[in-house]
Amino acid sequence: MAGIARVALVALTASVAVGCGGSNSSTSSTPGFFITISNLSFSPLNLRAPPGATVTVINNDSMAHQVVSEATSGSFVPGAVAGISFDTGAFTGQKSFTLPSGAANGTLVPYFCNIHKNTMATPNGQITIDSTAAPSSPPGGGGGGGY
Numbered sequence: 001m002a003g004i005a006r007v008a009l010v011a012l013t014a015s016v017a018v019g020c021g022g023s024n025s026s027t028s029s030t031p032g033f034f035i036t037i038s039n040l041s042f043s044p045l046n047l048r049a050p051p052g053a054t055v056t057v058i059n060n061d062s063m064a065h066q067v068v069s070e071a072t073s074g075s076f077v078p079g080a081v082a083g084i085s086f087d088t089g090a091f092t093g094q095k096s097f098t099l100p101s102g103a104a105n106g107t108l109v110p111y112f113c114n115i116h117k118n119t120m121a122t123p124n125g126q127i128t129i130d131s132t133a134a135p136s137s138p139p140g141g142g143g144g145g146g147y
Contacts (some may be wrong), residue, residue, distance in 0.1 A: 031135035032056055035125065037065050040116065042125035048133040052101035055086075055127065056094055058139065064090040066114040073110035073124050076117040081109045084129075090115060103129045 033049040035042060038060040049055055057067050067088045071079030078087060084103050088095040107129040113120050 029137060031137055033133070033135055034058060034138050035067065036139050037061055037067075037113070039121060040119070041121040042111075043122075043139070045122060045125045046128055047125070048128045048130040049099060050131045050133050051099060051103040051105070051129055053133070053135075054096050054098045056096045056138070057088055057091075058094045059092055062092075064092050064115060066090045067095075067111050068114040070110050070112055070124075073126065074118075076112055076114075076123075078114065082107045084109045086111070087114070099127070099129065105129055105131045 033047060033053045033055045035044070035047055035055060035057045037043075037057065040061065047055065057065075059065050065088075067086070068078045069080060069085045069087070070077055071081055079085065082104055084100055084107060086097040086099075088097060109127045109129070110124050111126065112118075112124050117123065
């Protein structure tokens with residue numbers, strides 16, 4: 001009898017784990033602000049996001065990337081613009097960071113990959129602080145895991 005109870009418990013645990021995995025995919029379709037890296041290219045090259053927004057970077061490449069703000073576009077040196085800075089650290093899959101809630105409208109914050117620097121197909125992108133920016137659905141084929 002104990003063997004049957006154990007099998008039932010294992011089956012129940014497996015179904016709960018599958019159910020939890022399914023709920024993850026529903027949160028991945030939540031609108032937000034996204035930068036995608038694919039084939040060593042950033043997209044979009046100019047992301048508009050409001051102050052306080054969480055930006056999710058989706059790495060579709062098989063290698064790690066590290067998205068870092070820079071004070072001057074093309075300098076490939078980490079830095080800040082008007083007190084706004086971010087660094088995802090090296091990652092595969094996806095990483096998120098939050099823009100300061102007090103970020104001034106119209107501020108342009110350039111960014112680059114600190115691992116590949118100017119060897120990226122599109123070496124720099126930028127985030128424009130735009131209080132009217134609306135979230136969008138995540139791009140298709142987002143990278144999995146690596147949160």
